[in-house]
Amino acid sequence: SREEVAYFGAGPAPLPTPVLEEGARAFVNFEDSGLSLAEISHRSPTANKILANTKTALVSLLDIPDNYEILFMHGGGSGEFSAVVYNMVAVWVEKRRRLAENELGSDEEKILERVRSDIRESLRLDYIVTGSWSLKASQEAATLLEPLKNGGKAKNFVNIVTDAREWNEGKFGKIPHEDMWKMTSPEGSAFAYYCDNETVDGVEFPSFPKCLVSKDDEDDRLVVADMSSNFLSRRVDVSKYAVIYGGAQKNIGITDVTLVIVRKDILATIPSPSFLHAVGVWSPPAILNWSVIAKNNSLYNTMPIFSIWIAGQVMRSLLSTHGDAKVSGQEAVANAKAKIIYRILDENPSVYQIVPHKDVRSRMNICFRAGDAATEKGFLEGAESRMLQGLKGHRSVGGIRISNYNAVSMANLQKLAEYLKDFAQRKR
Ligand code: PMP
Structure with a gap:
């Protein structure tokens, strides 16, 4: 038993167990509606309420500030390995367009030329590799970015800030001292990425890395963290991050839904496909495009409402167990x-x-x-x-x-x- x-x-x-027992009932006959949560439309008022309640519980648990959006997505942690690259590179490119426009005025051709050259010369994605999952994320970034190299004219876009294996006899199990990290400057870096808890290797960051703290408003280093396997297990200062994500199937609920907490100004900076194409960059696929998902209140396509409900129940049970703590x-x-x-x-x-x-x-x-x-x-x-x-x-x-x-x-x-x-x- x-x-x-x-x-x-x-x-x-x-x-x-109480969440599963309640879930078993909801799976057959949700709140005496005569329908299963797996049967109702993802656009029904019931589904909307479930989405809203789950968001509210998460905001409360983690004290998520107003300038962040919560997204429910498909594709698991692995889907976000790709989503991070698609969205954050698009954001970096749009920022470069704005800088070029300030400097060069309205000459479209010159702006495009400048951005293309910026991409070739200075686009960098910083990956802190401390275990199998951050390694995989960095490899996905390198694969996706390969076509942007334009036949080898650009250098590697992925900067491995540190590879923990180099400091531990070829194996994961250590976080190298930050003095040894080779960070790109905040202006060049599209983002700095790390995995807060490496599930395979048993390595967890004891606290937020010091060298990722932004020194002032000018130096806005965008930090992305994979918290798939330690989500909701400790306090997190969300304001330090551009993006936090995690698959639900460990601490949050059942598989099928991925949670993304993203700063709203990031969403607003993801540019249109036409501009990205003009500078030779892919547009994020709709299903991985955080801005598209946010505009559609996470209902761009059919979402697993049952899984989101389970996540909400888990969060509510944490809130009722721990009260104000x-x-x-x-x-x-x-x-x-x-x-x-x-x-x-x-x-x-x-x-x-x-x-x-x-x-x-x-x-x-x-x-x-x-x-x-x-x-x-x-x-x-x-x-x-x-x-x-x-x-x-x-x-x-x-x-x-x-x-x-x-x-x-x-x-x-x-x-x-x-x-x-x-x-x-x-x-x-
Ligand atoms: N990141 C971490 C830290 C993980 O533990 C896992 C899966 N165990 C993933 C990403 C990949 O998640 P998924 O299987 O949901 O794609």
């Missing part, structure tokens, strides 16, 4: 749960080897090795026999991964803690 299983999967991930309340719980596990691992270094360095250990995805392959297999089998599931590390890195998302209860975590202690005792 559900009560017997303790699940620690990395995503899809556990959800609060909001997401800080959840942060305290997440930290306490992670501490219990790391303490046991630290106490048994001959049995458990934690993958990331101590100062960047993820609270959400606790990655460690438990000896050789046979011992790890034994660990996983032993866990299964106690109904502790979803502990196998990502196929690309192996090892063990405990995902400690918001809906993992303290009771289930304690069961796992007991198993970790028992296993260590047997192996010591």
Whole structure:
């Protein structure tokens, strides 16, 4: 039964049982309407209310300022790898057009020529690579931008600010000191990108990177963060970001919906396709175009209203559990749960080897090795026999991964803690 299983999967991930039970009812007969939430029109008043309520809950949980828009999108975290590039490059190009216009007046041809040359000479996208997901995002950027190189005349557009593997024997597990980062100047950089929590490698930024803080109004470095796997697990100063995004299927709800929090001035700067085409840049595909999605209140096309409703229920349950503490309340719980596990691992270094360095250990995805392959297999089998599931590390890195998302209860975590202690005792 559900009560017997303790699940620690990395995503899809556990959800609060009351939300699922309520969801089961809503899936058949939503609020006694006689219809399933999966059947109603995404343009119905009910769907609109669900969208609005979910936004309100998110604004409240994260104290999102008025100058930000919340979008519900398709395509998951991976879809946003592409969306970030399409939209942010378009924004950078539009800013260059405005600068050229100020300088050159109304001569269209000269302006176009200047922007084309700016793209060739100075467009840069800064990626801070600290794990598999930021690496993938940077690779997607390089692929999308390749045609803009115009037959190799331009340099690489993607600037790898740092590749953490270079500082950690070829493996992820560390965030290199910021003094070693090679940032592009804010004017050249279309954005600086990082992944707040690397799900595969168990690396989490302890705080907002210092060198991404804008020094003054002139220096508006646009920061984009992937928070797919630590969304709603700690306080975030949204005002520091141009864009925050995350797929829902870990801390927010079920898969199918991606949340994007984007500054409104970014939306207003995404230019028309005709200008972008004139300078040889693609226009963002409508389905990934943040401005199109915002103008249509996230209903440009058919959205999974059931998934958005689930996300809203999860948010409302966080609000009712933590009251005024909001997401800080959840942060305290997440930290306490992670501490219990790391303490046991630290106490048994001959049995458990934690993958990331101590100062960047993820609270959400606790990655460690438990000896050789046979011992790890034994660990996983032993866990299964106690109904502790979803502990196998990502196929690309192996090892063990405990995902400690918001809906993992303290009771289930304690069961796992007991198993970790028992296993260590047997192996010591
Ligand atoms: N970013 C992070 C941090 C992730 O953990 C994942 C998926 N596990 C992704 C992006 C990709 O998300 P999706 O599967 O929704 O495309």
